[in-house]
Amino acid sequence: MWPYLKAIGAGAAIVALLAMFIFPVWQAWISQFQGLITGLAAVGAAAFTIAKMEKTIRVMERTDSASERRHRQLMRLSLRADKLRIERMYFPHSRELQTLHRKLTELADITAANDTQKIDPIRLELELTADSVRSIVSGEEWKAAGNLFGGILTHQVKDLLSAAHRLGYAAQQARPLPFNDGQQPQAFYATHEARRQEELGKVPPLVAELVTKLESTLKEVRLLAIAYEIY
Known part of the structure; x- marks a missing residue:
């Protein structure tokens, strides 16, 4: 106009x-x-x-x-893509890690007395549990979501993997030798048993450390899930 x-x-x-x-x-x-x-x-x-x-x-x-x-x-x-990565990391792995945390807490009660005779029967369970924690946290879903972690969670994940590795390694080193069939000298078995008892003695603090690291990591992961409106 x-x-x-x-x-x-x-x-x-x-x-x-x-x-x-x-x-x-x-x-x-x-x-x-x-x-x-x-x-x-x-x-x-x-x-x-x-x-x-x-x-x-x-x-x-x-x-x-x-x-x-x-x-x-x-x-x-963009947020939807990020949310999907966090969701794939969180479900069902957070529930699996919570189950492992409860199991480790129970095992920590047994190892707290630092009695190798009580630790030896649960050695394999400790080894498998530590390996399960490490397998989940180092899996593809966690790696894909890794660049969305804050500094605290990134540091906690590294500490958690390190603690799980140390416990798994100690439990593995404490494996008993097969039955003495006479092919090895008796001294060999005695040396191995002494070393095995030494590794079993390292287990209690390693279990306690892994319980603490896993608990703090789960708390931080829960906060991340809340931030992305997943939890």
């Missing part, structure tokens, strides 16, 4: 200019009201400028709104 009004205003101005030279009365009238006419023209020009600015602002607002909408859509898609 404004292009038409602009053309009409320009035409009226040209007609008024011509009338000043053609009609003396009209010229005298314009001369008498020159200040009023100038003021009205200024008001009209200002109104036209304001209207153009408002139109420009509306266009910019629509552009900004569309850009913001596209940005939100891209953010939702």
Whole structure:
């Protein structure tokens, strides 16, 4: 609409200019009201400028709104991909780790007395449990979500893997030799048994450490799941 009004205003101005030279009365009238006419023209020009600015602002607002909408859509898609990675890491592994934590807590009660005769019967269970923790935490789902971990969780996962490795290694080194069939000297079996008892003595603090590391990691993982609205 404004292009038409602009053309009409320009035409009226040209007609008024011509009338000043053609009609003396009209010229005298314009001369008498020159200040009023100038003021009205200024008001009209200002109104036209304001209207153009408002139109420009509306266009910019629509552009900004569309850009913001596209940005939100891209953010939702990005967050959805991140959420899926956390979800695949969290389910069902968090429940499995909680089960392993309960088992380790029970085993820690047995090893707390530091009695190798009580530790020896559960040695294999300790080895398998430590290996299970390490297998879950070093699995593909955890690796895929690793770049979404904060500094605390990243450090805790490293500590957890290290604790599980140390316990698993100690339990493995404490494996008994097969029955003495006479093919090896008796001293060999005595040396191995002494070393085995030494490794069994290392187990209690390693079990306690793994229980603590696993518990702190599970708490941090739960906070991460809450942040991504999974828990």
